[in-house]
Amino acid sequence: MKIALMGNPNVGKSTVFNALTGSNQQVGNWAGKTVERKSGVIQRANEQIELIDLPGTYSLTAYSQEEIVTREYILREKPDVVMALVDASNIERNLYLVLQILELAPRVVIGLNMMDLAKSAGIKILSNKLAQVLNVPVVEIVAAKGQGVEEFLSEAIRVGNLKKDPLRDEVPYPEELERRIQAMEHLLADTIWATKYPLRWLAIKRLERDSEIGQTWRSIPQTSKRSKNNDSCCESGDSIKYVLQDTDTLPGEDLLQAYEVEGWSKDKFEMTVADAKYQYISKILPEFRLHEGPIKRTWTDRLDEWILSPMWGYPIMLIILSLVFWCSFVASAPLGGAVSDGMAWAADMIVNLMQKVQVSDAIQSLVRDGIFAGVGAVLAFVPQIAIFFAFFSLMQDSGYLARAAFLGDRFMQLMGLHGKSFFSLVSGFGCNVPGIMATRTLEDPKDRLITMLINPLIPCVPRLGVMSAVVAAFFPGSLGAVIMISLLSLSMILVMFSAILLRRVVKQRERSAFVMELPLYHVPTLRNILLPTWQKTYSFLRRAWTFILVASIVVWVLSSYPQGVPMDETWAGKMGGWLAFIGQPLGFDWRIMVAIVFGFTAKETTLSTLGILYGVAADASQSIAQAMTGAMTPLGAYTFLVVYMLYIPCLASVVTTYKESHSIGWTSFGVAYNLLLSFVVGWLILHIGLFLGIQ
Template identity: 85%
Template sequence: MKIALMGNPNVGKSTVFNVLTGSNQQVGNWAGKTVERKSGVIQRADEEIELVDLPGTYSLTAYSQEEIVTREYILREKPDVVMAMVDASNIERNLYLVLQILELIPRVVIGLNMMDLAKSSGISIQSQKLALALNVPVVEIIAAKGKGIEEFLAEAIRVGKFKSNPLIDDVPYPQDLENKIKAMEELLAETVWATQYPLRWLAIKRLEQDPEIGQIWKRVPKSTQKNRSLDPCCDIGDPVKYELEESVFLPGETLLQTYEAEGWSKDHFEMAVADAKYRYISKILPEFLKHEDSIKTTWTDRLDQWILSPIWGYPIMFIVLSLVFWFSFVASAPLGGAVSEGMALAADYLVRLMQWFQIPDVLQSLVRDGIFAGVGAVLAFVPQIAIFFAFFSLMQDSGYLARAAFLGDRFMQLMGLHGKSFFSLVSGYGCNVPGIMATRTLEDPKDRLITMLINPLIPCVPRLGVMSAVVAAFFPGTQGAVVMVSLLFISLVLVMFSALFLRRVVNQKERSAFVMELPLYHIPTMRNILLPTWQKTYSFLKRAWTFILVASIIVWALSSYPQGVPMSATWAGKMGSWLAFIGQPLGFDWRIMVAIVFGFTAKETTLSTLGILYGVAADASQSIAQAMTGAMTPLGAYTFLVVYMLYIPCLASVVTTYKESRSIGWTSFGIAYNLLLSFGLGWLIFHCGLALGIK
């Protein structure tokens, strides 16, 4: 059985999905899309069920990738039943999506979530009367407390096994609109499309001139070009069987031209259909919903008086983000040190064991100076990353992150960006890859592109970890704190400058309006915090034991061969000598340049590369940084920190930028921009420091 889980954003879908699937989840992207795909397998009564968590969306039009993906899945995959999540505290807007779902598939079960929040807000809903009004089963659930979720699934399984589809009443439209829908239905009834899509829905989409449906109709099989028919569920991507016919006469074109002459444009139909649905919802609401005469002040209202206050909101946000970073970088330091010491002990034990078995020295060096020195230095950051992602999930699930975006919108507008860009930039402090992916929430393609290109200027956790180690070695005590703050300040200034500059480059003239939903506050579940944290941390660990392991071995080989020669004469040394002309004007030795080059593969490998090149075997990151003190002055170290913080994003970020932008040109521009900005600013700082007598 195949079940689709659908609903508006922030209705508790993720909670239900995580409870039902647990660790049996697969996370990826939909084919050809940048939207995340989540699916899981459930076993109930010796039956295997595939549960697909479709992207949260407010409607099933074709204006965003989330809407397109969700609609295409229902139409093409034809799930046995849809579990539609509805926020009981905001039921009117949620039912709009339910009505659209019922136009596509009649087997639907409504999960009425957040009943406790609705009750505390003075809203009373009689679920049985709601079920009668829509002729759809309704199950009351409180997902955050795990109540009703199994009953929700059981009802979905029952409905999915129906031998015939239940009868669903059509939404009544005004008579004039109804006549036009009927006319289009009659015209499309004889076409092959009517056998693939619900006819009434197909007629409405044709009247709305839905662009996605139009693209499918324009693809005509060569064998049937004369009669202009098409099975839309065929493999339309085969160039041998099909070709794109832009001039094909779409069904109903003459009828649409007639309606347009009468004043019924595409937008007119869309507004009329949406208005009719909301009128229908308003008509049936009194049958099952009651509001108390006295409106209660909820906890959300009380908290928002402070959190969204123009006076107190920003200090509160500063305190919250400061605590997140303090726990991520300061409180996690002992854990990181313990991991580093553990790796050092493991390396010593393994090397002694290899010596006992008389393993060749070259393999001992590979284990000690390559694998453990490289990967060990990176694994020391795992506690930082895990804690950061845990706090990020906590803010997101509690509802605070949406408030932070609302407050951040004022600063984003100064840069000409959308308030939702705040999500991307804040996510960048954890990792630039999810930060770039977070631009999917932006509707305007130019806003997305600008935010993608400036995101790598935000130092991620691995970069901040390397930076903090170097700062601690060269600038101890309070001086180090001032230096770290100055680096973050430089980053933010360049983000603002770059955003304004890139607005001109991409020719972004109009600013998008900032409209977003502020969900009710609720206490996050441990599952919703720990599961995403584990998934992201596990992804990082996989990189450490695969990608970074390979990079560490390559660096070890380059720095070890030819054998019996000084480090500067090895292959890595020769690579550094070739790059010396770039590093010398900034006070960098060849080791720093090699580390910068390998830092492109993954920012974590910068520290592992330095650990190998400076001969610090599987030791604490602090020792690696201290080894650098003999290679450069404090001014050189500060210059290195600026360049390292700003230069090319890691390989994963570059690949993600390409996948999200689908443009080699803009991806290459981003790389070149970061290189010029970082080395140019580094050169300026270094020479200004020399001119002022700083060393």
């Protein structure tokens, strides 16, 4: 059985989906789209169920990728049941999507979520009355507490096993519109499309001149032999395909042109249909929604008086983000140290065992100085990454992240960006890959592209970890905090500069307004925090044992052969010699240049490469940074930090940028821009420092 989970954004779909599927999830992208796809397998009794979590959307029109993906799935895949999740505290707006779902899917079950929040706001929903009015099963749910979720699934399974589709009343439209719908139904009744999609829905979409539907129709293999004035059929063996004589013409075009003369434009049809649905909702609403006394002010209202305040909102946001970064980078340090110590202990144990069985010195060096020195230095960042993503999931699930985007909109506007770009930039501090993927929330493709290109200028957790180790070695004490703040401030300035510059480079149409829903505050579930944290951390760990392991072995080989020669005469040394002319204007020796090159595979490998090239064992990242103190001055170290913070994004970020932008040209531009910007800014800092007499 195939079940689709649908609903508006922020109605608790993720909570329901995670509760039902647990760890049996697959996360990816919809084919040809940048919208995330989630699916999971559920086993109940003798029934195996595939649950598809469709993107949250407010309607099933064709104005965003989320709407197109959701609608196309219902049309093409025809799930056995649709589980429509509704926010009981905001039921009027949610029912608009439900009515659209009922036009497409014959088998639907409604889940009334957040019943506790509705009750606390003085709203009473009579679920049995709602079920009678729409002739749809309704289940009351409090997903955050796990109440009613299994009943919701059980009812969906029952409906999916019905022998016949239930009958429902159609939404009544104004008489004038109804005549036009019926006229279009008559024209489409004998076409192949009427056998595949609901006829009434097709007629309405044709009247609205829905462009996506036209493309959908053209792609459907046809089986009808019927011929009309504007269409014909041809047979090739047993396969009959529908052929349009005029590819720009669809059935009913003459009728639509006549309606245009009467003043019924595309927009008028669409607005009239939407208005009719809302009038119908307003008519039936009193039958099942009651107000128990005056509407009460909720905790959300009280908190938003402070959190969205022009005076207090920004200090609160600064405190929250500072706490997140402190916990991620400072409080996690002992955990990172424990991981480093554990890796060093494991390296010693394995090498001692290898010595007892008389394994060659080369293999011992590979294990100790290659694998453990490289991967061990990177695994020390796992606690930082896990803690950051846990806080990010906490802010997202609680409803605060949407408020942060609202507050950040003012700063985004200064850069010519959309307020939702704030999501991407904040995500970039954890990892640039999810930061780039977070641009999916932006409707305008130009806004998405600009935000993608500037995201790698945000230092991610691995980069911040390397930077903090170098800062601690060259700038001890409180000076280190000042240096880190100056680096992050420089990053923000260059993000703003780059965004303004790219606004001129990327030709952009009229900008879309910043419109987003602020969900109700609620206590996040432990599952909704731990599951995404584990998925993202596991993704990093998997990369550590692929990219970083291979890179560490390659670096060890390059730095160890030919054997018996000085380090600068090894293959890595010769590579560094070739790159020396690039690093010389910046004061970088060949080791730094080799580490920068290998940092392209993954930023974490920079630290492991430096550990191998400087001959530091896998005991602590701090030792690697201290080994660099003999190779450069504090000014040179600051220059390195600036270049490292800004230069070419990691391979995973480049691949993600290409997948999200579908453009090799813009991806290449982003790589070249970051590389050029980092070296230019680094050169300026070095020479300004030398001019001022700083060493």
